Amino acid sequence: MSDWSLAIDFGTCFTTAAVRVERSGTESGAQAGARSGVASGVSSGVSSGVSSDGTGSAAAVEIENSRYLPSLVCLGDDGRLLTGRAAVQLAAQRPERAEHHPKRALLRQSAVLLDDREVDTVDLVAAVLARVADEARAVCGGTDPARTVLTHPADWSPADLDRLVEAAGRAGLDAPELLPEPVAAARFHAANAPAGDGAPIAVYDLGGGTVDTAVLRREAGGFRAVAVAGDPDFGGRDLDQALFELLRDRALDLDPAPWQRLQADRTPVGAHQRSQLSRELTLAKESLSSTGTVYLAVPGYPEPFVVQGGEYRAAVTPALTASVGLLERTVARAGLTPAELGAVVLCGAASRTPPVADLVAARLGRIPELAADPKAAVALGALTDPPAPPPPDGAAAGETGFEAAGPGRWAVAHYPAEVDPWFDYD
Ligand SMILES: Nc1ncnc2c1ncn2[C@@H]1O[C@H](COP(=O)(O)OP(=O)(O)OP(=O)(O)O)[C@@H](O)[C@H]1O
Ligand SMILES: [Mg+2]
Structure with a gap:
């Protein structure tokens, strides 16, 4: 059974992910982290863990050496949706194939035209979430997360949230928990504030x-x-x-x-x-x-x-x-x-x-x-x-x-x- 959690802050411009390895029994957080590859993070693709609450340690996932994966998606030559550097590089040459802001597109329209292909905006978001999930799995022993949390703007409607959850499903992340972005920010602050x-x-x-x-x-x-x-x-x-x-x-x-x-x-x-x-x-x-x-x-x-x-x-x-x-x-x-x-x-x-x-x-x-x-x-x-x-x-x-x-x-x-x-x- 997997023993790690994944959180994704899917942003208009950048997407950031964090993982937390849960402790089991008397195992320390460091032991749990080392077992799964989420240790100091220097070589694991996971950077600077923050001590959260005594049950484990959350750390940001590095993708292509960065905590900030561009949310941009670009249609590749083979018809696949590219993310990350490959998408940024191609978008600079072929702007008509790129959607720079899939989060905004998800709210405003059901599909976008990339080159001459109509692409469902839920699929654009799914491409970003799938990339993040793959990278997180790679540093967490190849297993699926036991729990996935997706953050979202506090004023998103139930219909907007349904589309986000649908995108998660298409990215292989079933039954995600949803958490408003400011609530997550407040939790981070409360865990790190002096008192x-x-x-x-x-x-x-x-x-x-x-x-x-x-x-x-x-x-x-x-x-x-x-x-x-x-x-x-x-x-x-x-x-x-x-x-x-x-x-x-x-x-x-x-x-x-x-x-x-x-x-x-x-x-x-x-x-x-x-x-x-x-x-x-x-x-x-x-x-x-x-x-x-x-x-x-x-x-x-x-x-x-x-x-x-x-x-x-x-x-x-x-x-x-x-x-x-x-x-x-x-x-x-x-x-x-x-x-x-x-x-x-x-x-x-x-x-x-x-x-x-x-x-x-x-x-x-x-x-x-x-x-x-x-x-x-x-x-x-x-x-x-x-x-x-x-x-x-x-x-x-x-x-x-x-x-x-x-x-x-x-x-x-x-x-x-x-x-x-x-x-x-x-
Ligand atoms: N050091 C910095 N000083 C000022 N602006 C910065 C700095 N670093 C990044 N930015 C800007 O922050 C913006 C991206 O912020 P962030 O990644 O928090 O947004 P997002 O989560 O993708 O978007 P949103 O929350 O609106 O959905 C970009 O405009 C970027 O240029
Ligand atoms: Mg944001």
Whole structure:
């Protein structure tokens, strides 16, 4: 019988998976991990396990040396659906065969046209899930998982969830459990926070294609989302677009001709140059979370363009402010003030964008918490058991769980005095 669990956070842009090997009898987690190949993870395709709850250890699965499998699917020459690097490589050359965002497609249409073939969107999703499951099986002794957890946006309808479950079935993953993404993120936070205090948790998840916010209360069965709101049309991709527009304006100011030629070129070379530029823009955008300046070479211009972090941040701050406004409204809709929250948790890889944390601090008066790997937090949290329920009313320090939590733990008083979202980082 298999003794491992699989969780998949199927994202708009990237998919991350985690596995957890269960301990049997007196066996230690390390012994169980070593037995199945999920040990330190260095050579097993499983990276940096996180200690969860004493019954085992969840760890992210590495596929092609990365925790982030692109969710992109591309139709191969032989008619099979390709995933991972093979799909990315082919999509750059044959964009008409690629679906970049199967998660979005699953909600919006029953089929997409890849080249001249109509492909069921459930099959697109199944291709990604099957790839992840195969990779996870390979590092877990070749057996099937005893349990599969699929995370999903908290506002998906039962019909949306049915389609996700159908995709899992076609990927050979029967009877998956479903868990809202913010609940998984809250579990991850609760398992890794210095002290569980039972107060509600707010989650802000800025992914590739969407932003989702939620407030979760801790109850006997774990976390329950009491308020959710999201924008299905704003995510990290829009930040790429903001950087693209900065670059475009710079290029047009200098000399419009090469830029216009690049955009008008319908040959495969032109398509390839645009796709290369788009990849470099994404890399530059991500680099701006940790560096002050990026250089972008554009075909036809003799020198690379220089973009400063400050101008990029100024460009993205209005849209990010609106997204943080969603979080504020979600907290209010839950009937809470920010001071009553136990934590404000940031997840989704794009929440690394520096103005996000500053804006949350400025608007909510709370220092948000960002996991070391804010994308993997969802998949890892999905395999973390729910925390214990909060103490009953009147127990511990206060009359209620909220008072016991105390508003001060993450209060803005501990934050650098002036939090200015328009602060120039350079
Ligand atoms: N260091 C970074 N700084 C800023 N943005 C980043 C960084 N690393 C990745 N991103 C961006 O994060 C986005 C992907 O985030 P993530 O993988 O969490 O999304 P997803 O789960 O696929 O999408 P969704 O949750 O919307 O379905 C991309 O736009 C990517 O460029
Ligand atoms: Mg996500």
